[in-house]
Amino acid sequence: MPLFRRFAENRGAVAGLAVLAAVMVMALAAPLLAPGDPMATRGQPLLPPSAQFPFGTDMLGRDVLAGVVHGARISLVIGLISTAIAVLIGVSVGAIAGFFGGWVDDVLVRITEFFQTIPSFIFAILLVAIMTPSLTSIVTAIAVVTWPPIARLARSEFMSLRRREFVEAAVLSGLSRPRIIVSEVLPNAVSPLIVMGSLMIATAILTESALSFLGLGDPNRISWGYMIGAARTVFRQAWWLSVFPGLAIALTVLAINLVGEGLNDALNPHLNGRAKVGS
Amino acid sequence: MNALDVPAPLVAIRRLSVQLGANADRLYAVDGVDLDIKPGKILCLVGESGSGKSITAHAIMGLTPKPLACSGEILFDGDNLIGLAAEKHRAIRGRRIGMIFQEPMAALNPVMRVGRQIEEVFRYHGIPGPHDERVVKLLADMGLPEPDLLRHSFPFNLSGGQRQRVMIAMALALDPELLIADEPTTALDVTTQKQILALIKAAQKQRGMGVLMITHDFGVVAEIGDEVAVMRHGRIVERGPVSQVLGDPQHDYTRTLLDAVPRLRPRKREPTGEREPLLSAERVVKTYSSRGGWFAPRRTVAAVQDASFTLARGETLGIVGESGSGKSTLARIIVRLLSADAGQVRLSGVEGNMLDLSSGELAPLRRRVQMVFQDPFASLNPRRTVFEIIAQGLLAHGVSRQAARQRVDELLRLVALEPAAAARYPNAFSGGQRQRIGIARALALEPDVLVADEPVSALDVSIQSRVLELLDDLRNRLRLGMLFITHDLRVAAQICDHVAVMQRGRIVEMGPAADVLFNPRQDYTKLLIDSIPGRGAFARRPQSVPND
Numbered sequence: 164m165p166l167f168r169r170f171a172e173n174r175g176a177v178a179g180l181a182v183l184a185a186v187m188v189m190a191l192a193a194p195l196l197a198p199g200d201p202m203a204t205r206g207q208p209l210l211p212p213s214a215q216f217p218f219g220t221d222m223l224g225r226d227v228l229a230g231v232v233h234g235a236r237i238s239l240v241i242g243l244i245s246t247a248i249a250v251l252i253g254v255s256v257g258a259i260a261g262f263f264g265g266w267v268d269d270v271l272v273r274i275t276e277f278f279q280t281i282p283s284f285i286f287a288i289l290l291v292a293i294m295t296p297s298l299t300s301i302v303t304a305i306a307v308v309t310w311p312p313i314a315r316l317a318r319s320e321f322m323s324l325r326r327r328e329f330v331e332a333a334v335l336s337g338l339s340r341p342r343i344i345v346s347e348v349l350p351n352a353v354s355p356l357i358v359m360g361s362l363m364i365a366t367a368i369l370t371e372s373a374l375s376f377l378g379l380g381d382p383n384r385i386s387w388g389y390m391i392g393a394a395r396t397v398f399r400q401a402w403w404l405s406v407f408p409g410l411a412i413a414l415t416v417l418a419i420n421l422v423g424e425g426l427n428d429a430l431n432p433h434l435n436g437r438a439k440v441g442s
Numbered sequence: 443m444n445a446l447d448v449p450a451p452l453v454a455i456r457r458l459s460v461q462l463g464a465n466a467d468r469l470y471a472v473d474g475v476d477l478d479i480k481p482g483k484i485l486c487l488v489g490e491s492g493s494g495k496s497i498t499a500h501a502i503m504g505l506t507p508k509p510l511a512c513s514g515e516i517l518f519d520g521d522n523l524i525g526l527a528a529e530k531h532r533a534i535r536g537r538r539i540g541m542i543f544q545e546p547m548a549a550l551n552p553v554m555r556v557g558r559q560i561e562e563v564f565r566y567h568g569i570p571g572p573h574d575e576r577v578v579k580l581l582a583d584m585g586l587p588e589p590d591l592l593r594h595s596f597p598f599n600l601s602g603g604q605r606q607r608v609m610i611a612m613a614l615a616l617d618p619e620l621l622i623a624d625e626p627t628t629a630l631d632v633t634t635q636k637q638i639l640a641l642i643k644a645a646q647k648q649r650g651m652g653v654l655m656i657t658h659d660f661g662v663v664a665e666i667g668d669e670v671a672v673m674r675h676g677r678i679v680e681r682g683p684v685s686q687v688l689g690d691p692q693h694d695y696t697r698t699l700l701d702a703v704p705r706l707r708p709r710k711r712e713p714t715g716e717r718e719p720l721l722s723a724e725r726v727v728k729t730y731s732s733r734g735g736w737f738a739p740r741r742t743v744a745a746v747q748d749a750s751f752t753l754a755r756g757e758t759l760g761i762v763g764e765s766g767s768g769k770s771t772l773a774r775i776i777v778r779l780l781s782a783d784a785g786q787v788r789l790s791g792v793e794g795n796m797l798d799l800s801s802g803e804l805a806p807l808r809r810r811v812q813m814v815f816q817d818p819f820a821s822l823n824p825r826r827t828v829f830e831i832i833a834q835g836l837l838a839h840g841v842s843r844q845a846a847r848q849r850v851d852e853l854l855r856l857v858a859l860e861p862a863a864a865a866r867y868p869n870a871f872s873g874g875q876r877q878r879i880g881i882a883r884a885l886a887l888e889p890d891v892l893v894a895d896e897p898v899s900a901l902d903v904s905i906q907s908r909v910l911e912l913l914d915d916l917r918n919r920l921r922l923g924m925l926f927i928t929h930d931l932r933v934a935a936q937i938c939d940h941v942a943v944m945q946r947g948r949i950v951e952m953g954p955a956a957d958v959l960f961n962p963r964q965d966y967t968k969l970l971i972d973s974i975p976g977r978g979a980f981a982r983r984p985q986s987v988p989n990d
Contacts, residue, residue: 328821329831331779332883336835337808350825 169429176425182418186411190235197229201385205229209401219403221394227403230385231411237386238415241302241371242364248306249367250313250360254349257317262325262344272318275311283308287370291379298381301374305367316359320352354430361423365416372412387412451478452620452652453502457514458524460497460506460676471497471510473676479620484646484653486663486684488699489673490902491873495656498673499622502654503541504531518620537567540613544625546605550597556608557581557593563615580611585641602765603634607641614645621646624656631764631929632973639666639975658902660703664688664976672696688979702903704910704932705980706971708956709939717754719790720923721776721811721891724750726785726797728771745771746782747947753891758917758924760938760955762931762970768947769927773895776925777813778804789891809839809887814913816896818876822868828854828879829864835887853882857912874905881912885920892917893925898933910937931970935959943967 170176189196204224205216212219218227260271278286287304294300324330325348333343372388374380380389387408394404460472472494479485489495500506502516502523516523518539523531535541543549551559560580561573581589584607597605606626613621623642627635643666646653657663663670663684670688671681672695680693691697728746746768753759763769774780776787778796787796792807799807815821822831832853833846841849851861857878868876877897884892894913898906914937917924928934934941934955941959942952943966951964962968971977 328815328817329823331774332813332815332821332880333823333834334779335777335808335811335813336883336887337805337838338834339838342838347823347826351823 166429170425173425173428175421176428179418179421179425182414183422186235186415186418187239189232190239193232193236197226197232199229201225201229201233209397211401212403218407219401221390221401221404222397227390227407230390231387231407233385234387234390234408234411235415237298237381237384238368238371238412241298241305242368242419245302245305245309245367245371246360246364248302249310249363250356252306253310253313254317254356256310257314257319258321258344258349258352260314261318261321262340262348264322264325268318271314275314278308279311281308284370284373287374288377288379291374296374296379296381298384301371301379301381304374305370308370309363309367313356313359313363316355317352320355321348324348324351358423358427358430361426362420365419365423368412368416368419449481452481452518453477453479453654454517455479455498455502455515456517458498458501458516459513460494460501461511461513463509468675470494470676472501474514475673475676475678477671477678477681479652479654480669481619481652482646482650483668484643484655484666486655486657486667486670487673488657488660488663488670490658490699490904493673494676495673496624499541499624499654499656502622503535503539504528533567536563536618537616538618539620539622540616540618541622541624542606542609542613542626544628546602546609546629547597549609550605552597555594555596556600560593560608560612560615563612567616569616576615580615581608583614583645584608584611585637586611601634602630603638606630606634606638610638610641610645614649617649618651620652620654622654622656625658626655627662628658632931632975633764633969635662635975636665636973642666659975660688660700660903661975661977661980664979672699698904702907703980704903704907704930704936706932706935706959706974706977708960709935709937717752717757719752720755721790721925722750722752722786722788723772723776724786724788726750726772726775726787727783728768728775728780729783744947746775749785749944749947749949751942751949751952753923753925755890755923756917756921757939758914758926758937760926760928760934760941761944761949762928762934762941763944764929764970766946767944769929769944770895772944773813773893773925773927776891777811777893778808779813809835810889811891811893812884812887812889814877814880814884814892814894814897817900818873818880819868819900821880822876824868827865827867828871831868831879832864832883832886835883839887849886850882853886856885856916857882872905873901874909877901877909878912881909881916885916888920889922891923891925893927895927896929897926899929906933907936913937931959931974943970 202225205226206220206224208220208222208224210216210220216226216228218231220226256271256275260268287308290304290307291300294303330343330347333347371386375386375388376392378392380386390408391405394401398405455475455477458472458475459470462469462471475498487495487498497506501512504523504526506512512524514524518534521530550556557577560577564573564576565571577593578589581593586592586604586607600608626642627638630638639662642653655662655667667684669682670684671678672693673679674695680687680691680696687696688700691700726746726749729742729744731740731742749772751759761769761772771780775782782797785797789796789807789810829847829850832850836846836849837843850864854861854863859875859878868879871879897913898909901909910933913924916922926934926938938955940953941955942949943958943964944950945966951958951962951967958967959971962971
């Protein structure tokens with residue numbers, strides 16, 4: 164499989180993939196690694212890291228390690244679902260705008276620009292505040308503020324592809340427009356979209372952390388951003404409360420970015436300088 | 443000839459080799475080439491795509507892509523240009539060796555006035571200004587109108603021919619001893635090509651410089667060359683004076699190439715008797731208009747004006763014209779990829795005007811008019827297998843997958859490809875094979891009319907003739923009516939029964955091919971025929987293998 168081989172040539176991407184895999188395993192195995200409710204009190208408050216609590220405890224005596232392990236679930240779930248929704252909206256809008264052009268394009272581009280002109284994080288805060296904080300409202304808010312760049316990318320890809328002769332040939336063969344969009348044009352536009360989507364997962368995780376930090380996270384679930392937000396008042400007395408979830412966020416986001424770049428190099432070999440010259 | 447009379451070569455290339463990367467289809471792009479470029483002569487380096495002719499020229503300029511390793515010697519005035527220090531090479535480039543490229547739009551800076559770009563050459567080589575007079579004189583020498591005004595225009599304001607003239611002015615600004623021209627007329631129309639070739643020849647004579655002309659077209663060689671070297675797979679297979687090589691080629695490959703050059707001569711074909719009209723167009727009009735902005739007025743361009751023609755079953759109608767003549771627009775209207783503003787298109791067996799049908803009414807009729815596209819690389823979806831590409835129409839029309847597979851096998855055999863090709867992706871095929879796949883796709887739905895839009899213009903000559911033979915044979919066997927769009931009158935002469943000549947959206951002359959091409963009545967048609975490069979030389983040359 165040449166795609167995988169090209170991906171494996173990039174050491175950073177492989178390292179990123181390994182870290183990401185570890186985070187995923189941690190999220191899946193959370194009930195085994197840290198059984199019980201991570202929100203429950205386990206010992207004395209504000210214990211520094213020790214053999215019993217490797218990451219220490221917080222001001223309510225909760226195990227920080229359990230919080231980090233369970234927090235991985237929320238971060239990944241929110242990152243994946245919100246990006247999936249954003250990609251779905253973005254690609255549909257971009258594909259229709261780019262393929263049909265004309266007034267359809269005008270209308271859809273105006274709508275996209277409307278969403279893009281609102282500062283995205285403030286917009287996300289507003290949406291979560293209106294819908295009351297919960298998993299669903301956070302996912303919705305992140306998806307709503309992140310789809311416009313995907314729509315623009317999909318639109319430009321579709322605009323250049325729909326003029327290609329193979330699309331004209333498909334029209335002459337009698338294929339319906341939705342068939343042409345989905346089965347002829349989309350497969351040729353998919354590589355840059357995958358790359359952008361993978362990088363957006365990282366942004367989504369950061370946005371979720373920031374929302375939780377501000378107290379707009381799902382109150383029933385522990386998350387990395389919430390842990391850091393709760394620890395900010397005792398930051399100087401109990402460094403372990405913010406450092407470990409902070410490291411978790413940084414490592415995960417870095418890993419996803421590395422994987423995204425590796426995918427970019429593997430899917431578009433002619434774009435990077437290392438491509439072999441020949442033919 | 444006495445050895446003392448032979449002047450020292452301007453550039454002597456000895457054992458030049460350029461190694462390709464590990465994954466290339468051969469080890470060397472250029473493989474041990476020896477070549478002398480003599481002062482005051484035009485040397486043509488001819489070959490098909492991938493023969494290494496361009497890489498050889500780029501090696502002289504020191505412009506080969508980084509990872510390619512060059513070895514051997516390129517001797518120019520005592521220096522070996524291979525491995526020469528970059529700054530010494532820069533001093534030679536532009537001042538002593540000038541170069542022009544195939545696509546002048548890509549070679550000129552789009553956001554800088556052309557006069558400034560020519561001035562840069564002087565400034566870069568440390569010649570003190572002001573340069574205004576020099577620039578104006580150069581542009582005037584290139585035969586550009588109103589050089590004093592033209593130097594203030596941007597490249598996009600100029601026509602393709604004018605841009606190439608500006609490029610030549612830049613290359614000749616410092617009176618180089620050698621001009622390297624890499625396919626300088628390939629992107630131009632025939633009439634412009636003739637003018638540019640004449641300009642290069644005149645400039646060469648006047649300055650007594652040497653010219654290395656890279657081309658794939660033996661017509662160009664016959665038109666301006668003094669000497670010719672034929673390249674194949676990185677090696678030179680034959681060289682000599684043009685008259686000798688063209689008149690009496692020694693190498694088989696040269697002979698094949700020369701025979702493949704389409705020539706303007708009448709087609710031997712008995713008239714089919716009664717014409718059975720299949721498709722007719724009447725007064726078709728198409729106007730393009732740019733969207734007017736708040737301050738810019740709407741601009742309209744008449745792409746097709748009052749075009750009328752009739753196409754009969756089993757007959758090929760050629761539509762010839764230069765770029766921008768509206769021939770491709772007309773083809774796309776006929777297959778209804780574009781809508782027309784006015785006019786009628788009638789297909790036998792269909793009531794009413796094809797142009798008025800809604801897309802729903804049109805859907806079942808689409809299969810009767812199919813198209814073969816120009817670009818064999820852009821016209822096949824790279825993400826689908828050949829089977830899926832050819833069968834897409836069959837499957838869309840409700841044919842079962844199994845029946846489609848059988849039909850695809852038949853079609854592949856019809857276009858002389860192995861049925862095993864069906865499982866592979868388009869990137870496994872060469873340009874000529876891809877064009878055959880495109881033809882198979884067009885024939886899948888058993889059309890009555892085949893519209894071929896420049897189907898061979900992107901192919902090498904030796905492949906061109908085979909694809910043309912295939913199209914002709916299919917038209918004959920399947921009794922197709924074929925609308926053949928081309929800019930090349932020689933190709934039209936080879937395949938068309940009737941020819942329509944288009945100029946600026948109008949059909950200016952139409953009739954049987956023998957009348958239009960050999961007894962033209964319109965000045966424009968005469969001009970087109972006169973502009974065919976190397977026409978005289980090829981008319982005299984007997985063909986060694988009869989084509990029919």
